[in-house]
Amino acid sequence: MTRPVLEARNLTKEFSGFTAVDDVDLLISEGSIHALIGPNGAGKTTVFNLLTKFLQPTRGQILFHGEDITPLKSAAIARKGIVRSFQISAVFPHMTALENIRVALQTAEGSSYSFWKSGNSLHKLNERCMELLESVGLAEFANTTTVELAYGRKRALELATTLAMEPQLLLLDEPTQGMGSEDVDRVVALVRKAAQGRTVLMVEHNLSVVSKLCDRITVLAQGAVLAEGDYHTVSADPRVREVYMGSAGSGERGSQGAASDNVEAAQ
C-alpha cells in the first residue's frame, strides 16, 4: 500500500452520553478513492465533520501526511488542501456560477481582505473560472445566478468550486444524493476525472456508484468500523450484509436507489 495521506486514530465523538463516532481508525492511502458507507445514523457525516473540524473530536488524532492537524481550525485545514463538500448542495445561491468559483480562487489569490480594491481586479481570475466551469460542462451557465440552476448542475458547480482549491484530499459527502440516474452517471464521470492526481474520500449511499468508483471501502455501523476492504471483500462480509442489506436481503440489487431502500429495510 502507498503511504497514507490522511490517518485518523481512535477518533471518537460523544454528544452528552451518546457516542456518535466510536474509536474509528481510518487510513486513506494516496491516490485512492475511498468510500465510507453504512446505514443512516452510522456516523459517516459526523466523521466528515470531525476530519474537517466542523465538529471537535472528543478523543483521537488526525494526521495529514504524517503531520498532526487535530488542533487546526476548519479554515486552516481547508487551506492545507483538505476540502470538503456537503450533503446538501453547498453553493452561494445568489452569486453567478462564475462568482461561485471565483470565491474559491480568491483564497489563494490573497486579495480577499482588500476592501478598497475595485471588483474589476478579480477579472484576472475569470479565465481560470471558465476553465473549471468547462471541465464540469457549465461554461454556458457562467453568468447564471446559481439559484436558477438545476440540482444536478448545482452539484457539478460545487465540485468545480471544490476543485478550484486544488485540494490534495477531496471529501465528498454523498455527491449523488437526490439525483436521477442520468445525473448520477455524470457525477461518477466527474468524480473519476477529479480524482486524477488526488485522493478522494466519499460518503455514498448508492452502492452501484461505490462499486464503480471506489478502490477501498470502510463500512461504519453505529459509529464504529464494521469492515474494511475492496468492494468484493466488503460485500461478501456477512456482518455487512446483516446491517447494511438487512438479514433478509438477498444479494445486491445494484440499481440506483437500491441502497437507500435497503437501508430503510434494515431499520
Add this chain to the structure above:
Amino acid sequence: MNQSVNPADIHKAIVEQQKIQDRKKLMVNGVLLLLLLAAPFVMYPVFLMKILCFALFAVAFNLLFGFTGLLSFGHAAFLATGGYTTGYLLSNVSGLTTELGIIAGTATATLLGLAFALLSIRRQGIYFAMVTLALAQLVFFFFVQSEFTGGEDGMHGIPRGELFGLINLEDNLNMYYFVLVVFIACYLLVQRIVSSPYGQILKAIKQNEPRAVSLGYNVDRYKILAFVISAALAGLAGSMKSVVFQLASLNDAHWHMSGEVILMTLVGGMGTLLGPVVGATFVVNIEYQLSQGPLRDWVDPILGGIFVLTVLAFRSGIVGAIETLVKRNFR
C-alpha cells in the same frame, strides 16, 4: 446542448455587462449628487443635514446587516460614542479644529466597535443580536452615569468651530456642504467595499457560511472587519450629528435608536446601496411631518405599523420594490 459555446465569448459578455452596470451606477450617483448639491436652496439645510447624518448611519448599519448578514442591535452605542467624544473634545479643548474633533470621535467609535466585535462575533443570529444589545446597554448606562455627558440633560452648546481652522461652520450652508462631502465619501467607500474582492467574500459568507469556511476562509476575521468599518461609519455619523445640532443626548445611545436604524434600513431596502439612504429620508420625514400635525402622539405606533407592513409585504423595501418594477417593465 453544447452548441458552440465559446468560454472567451461568455467571459467577454460578462465583462461587458459589468461595464454597463458600472455606467448605470455612475449615472444614478450623478443624478443623486446634483439633487443633493441643489437641495439646500429648496429645503432647510439643518433638516437636510439631519437626513444625511441618519442616512450615513443607516448606510453603515446596512454594510453589516444587508451585506454581511449580521443583525446588530447595538449600533446606537457607536452613534452616541462618536457624538459624545466629538462634542466633549470640541467643547473642552481650545483650538481644536472641527475635523480633528470628528476624527477623534470616529476613532473612539471604531475602537468600541472592535471591542464589540471581538465579544460578539462568534455568536450566530439572535444570540449575536442579543450580545450587541447587552453591550450597547452597558454603554448607555456608562453615558447616563458619566458627568461629562450631562446625563439626562445632554451635552449642549457644542461649538461647530472652523473646518481646518479656515471655513466657518456656523454658517449652515458651509456646514451642509461639509456634511455632504463626508456623506458622499462614505457612500462611495461602502459602494466600493461591496463590489471589492473583500465584498465578494462577505457575500459568500452571508449566503453560505459553512461553505465559505470549507473554502478556507476564516470567516470570523472577515466579519470583524465588516463590523469595525460599520461601527466607524456609524461613529462618524454621530460625530457629524453632534456638530450639526451642537447637541449630543442620551437619545442617540438609547436602544430605540438601534431599532430605528433597523427600521430605516428595512423600509428603504436592506442589501441595496440606496436603500438605507431612501429609508432614512423616509423615516426622518415621516417623523417630522407627523410631529407637526395632530398625530404627534402617534408617531411611534405609525412607524411601528410601517415596520410591520414592510416586513410582511415589502421584504425588499422601497428600493427593492422599485428595482423589481423596473426589471419587470423595462427588459
